[in-house]
Amino acid sequence: MTDQHSTLRAQRRSETQRMIQAHAVRLFTERGYDATAVTDVAEAAGVSPMTVYRHFPTKEDLVLFDQNGRIVGERIAASSAAQHLVRRIGNALIESATTLTGGAHGDSPTADERFLLARLRLMISTPALRAKHLDNQYVLQRAIVDGLGDEADDPDTLFHTQAAASACLAAMHTAVMRWAEDNGRTDLPALITQAFTATFGASVFGDGAAVDGGQP
Known part of the structure; x- marks a missing residue:
C-alpha cells in the first residue's frame, strides 16, 4: 500500500x-x-x-526544468557495455529526444514538439535563461556519467566519459538549434542522429557501427 x-x-x-x-x-x-x-x-x-x-x-526553472537527465541516465544504465561509448551516449540522447517530442513526427509539430519549441525559443531569446542553460548541460553530463555507474569509477575512464559526453552534447545542441530554426518541421531525433554521424563518422555512429568494448 x-x-x-x-x-x-x-x-x-x-x-x-x-x-x-x-x-x-x-x-x-x-x-x-x-x-x-x-x-x-x-x-x-x-x-x-x-x-x-x-x-x-x-x-528560470519554470522554463528549464525537464526530465531529460533522468531519461538519459536510465537509457545509459540499460545499454550494453560492449557498445562504443559514444554510441551508448548518442543512442540515449536520441531516445530521450524521441520521448520529449512525443515519439512521432508528422507534417506539423505535435503538442509535445510545440511545447519544446516554445521552451527553446525562450532559452535562446532570454539572456538569463541562456546563461542558466549552460548549467543544465553540466547536469546532463553528470547524468550520463552517473548512468554508467561503476564503469566510470576510475579517473581515466571518468575523463574519457566526460569528454565523450561533452562532444555528444555539443553535437546535439547544434541539431536542436537547427530544429528550432526549422520551426520543428524536421524530425528532431533524425537531426541529432545526423549531427552525431557528421561529428563521429558512420563507423562509430551509423548502422553497423563497430563494437569495441565501449571506449571512445
Missing part, C-alpha cells in the same frame, strides 16, 4: 509540474519572460505562489 501511495504522489507531483510549466511557458511567450511574474504563473495555474516555488525553486 505504501508503494502504491508513493507512486500516486509521484504521479500527482509530475502532473502538477507539467500543468504549472505549461502555463508558465505560455505566459512567458505571450507577455515576455521579464514582464511575467511568478505570481502571474500561479494565478493562471490556479495554485499558490508557494506551490509554484515548491515545484520550481527559481523562475
Whole structure:
C-alpha cells in the first residue's frame, strides 16, 4: 500500500509540474519572460505562489526544468557495455529526444514538439535563461556519467566519459538549434542522429557501427 501511495504522489507531483510549466511557458511567450511574474504563473495555474516555488525553486526553472537527465541516465544504465561509448551516449540522447517530442513526427509539430519549441525559443531569446542553460548541460553530463555507474569509477575512464559526453552534447545542441530554426518541421531525433554521424563518422555512429568494448 505504501508503494502504491508513493507512486500516486509521484504521479500527482509530475502532473502538477507539467500543468504549472505549461502555463508558465505560455505566459512567458505571450507577455515576455521579464514582464511575467511568478505570481502571474500561479494565478493562471490556479495554485499558490508557494506551490509554484515548491515545484520550481527559481523562475528560470519554470522554463528549464525537464526530465531529460533522468531519461538519459536510465537509457545509459540499460545499454550494453560492449557498445562504443559514444554510441551508448548518442543512442540515449536520441531516445530521450524521441520521448520529449512525443515519439512521432508528422507534417506539423505535435503538442509535445510545440511545447519544446516554445521552451527553446525562450532559452535562446532570454539572456538569463541562456546563461542558466549552460548549467543544465553540466547536469546532463553528470547524468550520463552517473548512468554508467561503476564503469566510470576510475579517473581515466571518468575523463574519457566526460569528454565523450561533452562532444555528444555539443553535437546535439547544434541539431536542436537547427530544429528550432526549422520551426520543428524536421524530425528532431533524425537531426541529432545526423549531427552525431557528421561529428563521429558512420563507423562509430551509423548502422553497423563497430563494437569495441565501449571506449571512445
